[in-house]
Amino acid sequence: MSTNSSETNSSKTNQEDISRKDLARAVERRRNFAIISHPDAGKTTLTEKLLLYGGAIQQAGAVKARGEQRKVTSDWMELEKQRGISITSTVLQFDYKDITINLLDTPGHQDFSEDTYRTLAAADNAVMLEDAAKGLEPQTRKLFEVCRLRNIPIFTFINKMDRPGQEPLALLDEIEAELNLATWAVNWPIGSGDLFRGLIDRNTKEIVLFTRAERGKQSVEKRLNLGDPEVKELVEEDLLEKALEEIELLNEAGAEMDLEQIKAGELTPVFFGSAMTNFGVKPFLDTFLQMAQGPVARNSNEGPVDPMRETFSGFVFKLQANMDPRHRDRVAFIRVCSGRFQKDMTVRHARTGKSIRLSRPQKIFAQDREVVEDAFPGDVIGLNNPGMFSIGDTLYTGKRIEYEGIPCFSPEIFSWLRNPNPSAFKNFRKGVNELREEGAVQILYDIDQAKRDPILAAVGQLQLDVVQHRLENEYGVETRLESMGFQVARWVPGGWPALEELGRIFNCKTVRDSWHRPVLLFKNSWNLNQLFEDHPELELSSVAPVVSGVDPITL
Numbered sequence: 001m002s003t004n005s006s007e008t009n010s011s012k013t014n015q016e017d018i019s020r021k022d023l024a025r026a027v028e029r030r031r032n033f034a035i036i037s038h039p040d041a042g043k044t045t046l047t048e049k050l051l052l053y054g055g056a057i058q059q060a061g062a063v064k065a066r067g068e069q070r071k072v073t074s075d076w077m078e079l080e081k082q083r084g085i086s087i088t089s090t091v092l093q094f095d096y097k098d099i100t101i102n103l104l105d106t107p108g109h110q111d112f113s114e115d116t117y118r119t120l121a122a123a124d125n126a127v128m129l130e131d132a133a134k135g136l137e138p139q140t141r142k143l144f145e146v147c148r149l150r151n152i153p154i155f156t157f158i159n160k161m162d163r164p165g166q167e168p169l170a171l172l173d174e175i176e177a178e179l180n181l182a183t184w185a186v187n188w189p190i191g192s193g194d195l196f197r198g199l200i201d202r203n204t205k206e207i208v209l210f211t212r213a214e215r216g217k218q219s220v221e222k223r224l225n226l227g228d229p230e231v232k233e234l235v236e237e238d239l240l241e242k243a244l245e246e247i248e249l250l251n252e253a254g255a256e257m258d259l260e261q262i263k264a265g266e267l268t269p270v271f272f273g274s275a276m277t278n279f280g281v282k283p284f285l286d287t288f289l290q291m292a293q294g295p296v297a298r299n300s301n302e303g304p305v306d307p308m309r310e311t312f313s314g315f316v317f318k319l320q321a322n323m324d325p326r327h328r329d330r331v332a333f334i335r336v337c338s339g340r341f342q343k344d345m346t347v348r349h350a351r352t353g354k355s356i357r358l359s360r361p362q363k364i365f366a367q368d369r370e371v372v373e374d375a376f377p378g379d380v381i382g383l384n385n386p387g388m389f390s391i392g393d394t395l396y397t398g399k400r401i402e403y404e405g406i407p408c409f410s411p412e413i414f415s416w417l418r419n420p421n422p423s424a425f426k427n428f429r430k431g432v433n434e435l436r437e438e439g440a441v442q443i444l445y446d447i448d449q450a451k452r453d454p455i456l457a458a459v460g461q462l463q464l465d466v467v468q469h470r471l472e473n474e475y476g477v478e479t480r481l482e483s484m485g486f487q488v489a490r491w492v493p494g495g496w497p498a499l500e501e502l503g504r505i506f507n508c509k510t511v512r513d514s515w516h517r518p519v520l521l522f523k524n525s526w527n528l529n530q531l532f533e534d535h536p537e538l539e540l541s542s543v544a545p546v547v548s549g550v551d552p553i554t555l
């Protein structure tokens, strides 16, 4: 009897050891990142090249090819939009060498919405992609600010080096001065545009030569030692000298490589290359994967939760309705944060305390879905959402935990939402409340309680289109939008008392958010700056503090 029980115990311990080892191995080999860039910088092109290395697609050009395009890019969403259904970003998972990469897609400007920001809440690393000719652009700056909120490591890829661009030193200066982010160039370009000859690897002191290929063809990367006589034949002396002088300058005056600073999001490694010709992409990917951080501990009500926590936990960072128009379904995207997720497991929903069996978890590769058997920290799974999940919700097994919520990001488009048909008010109210709960849009209210119409506040026009469309299709209410003409919103951390102390504010409208907190709306940033000048003591925030344990105002 005792032998039996000790056998059972030891086999249990063995099994626990094996599953712990599995978890450790899975965590160690996971890397998760999002690409932040402005439209046209080359995100689709770079993504395609990365997928190519991961074997997730078979041929260059597949992303752009018609049939494949809908599978790999988020451009398919534009098509879905024309058909009037909702749109959000996707997650691509692929293996490269012995690493499992989760690439979180952040849609371009037409698809830009709060989901784009929220996706960054699920990312452990970000790749900031710049066009060498344009440098930092507005959408990149906005996305960068969101990364900064969580201090996630940023890796910079300066693209389109095969075309005339800005001086590389000026590009680094811009990042340092405008983003307050130190830079450390991993490689350095020799020439640019028609005179682009390749890169100098600062670590190995090798030259990676660029050979110009026909448009659409891959360039072949040839490596030579700096001292190799062939270099002189292939690279003009003045170009090489200039590049070496610039490197010398960086060695003397630039930041040093410091992994801790990179991990803290204070220093960005910078890579130069050309995604279209697939030049510099592989060296980038290899170095990036070495330096990028694996799944990180996330803050919860119980303190930081280690990915190696044995029991499963994760949080909802994105909800998407009608992904598959044939089924009119809703999907909640969960970022796995700890433990192993297994199909059919029963988890707890922290907000309601309910138990749920997760029977059809999915991995979603654009429109293709695959049922997931298991998933590990850093992975993203899609769950069918029968309406119970909201943005920021925690799912867990074992001891109760609740992850820190996801903040509301600063909206830039504000419209009254009118319901011209009073008999449809009940449905209107239901729709508005449910869409707010889902996180489709932020809802603000006038401080004059007699003006009951809600104000829709969004970061992209698309969000408003989706809300109107869904109110009509899912709740049967036709609505009218009336633009308010504001572009900037700021929360007041000091709340109503701070505003009262201030007295009358000019060129600004005060409204309430769904938690009855004051929000100031401005027509432009000039008016906002004027307020700062008049009241330098006033504290304002572009991001709404996370709410917990308070019921929202409903319509």
Ligand code: G4P
Pocket (backbone or CB within 6 Å): 037, 038, 039, 040, 041, 042, 043, 044, 045, 046, 064, 108, 159, 160, 161, 162, 163, 273, 274, 275, 276, 277
């Ligand atoms: P996005 O997803 O960030 O919006 O950009 P995308 O990859 O679609 O690239 C935008 C344009 O820039 C594309 O050209 C693409 O071919 C080009 N591009 C991307 N990387 C490079 C590069 O390294 N060098 C050069 N010269 N061009 C690059 P397009 O004309 O809009 O499309 P297509 O004709 O290539 O399909």
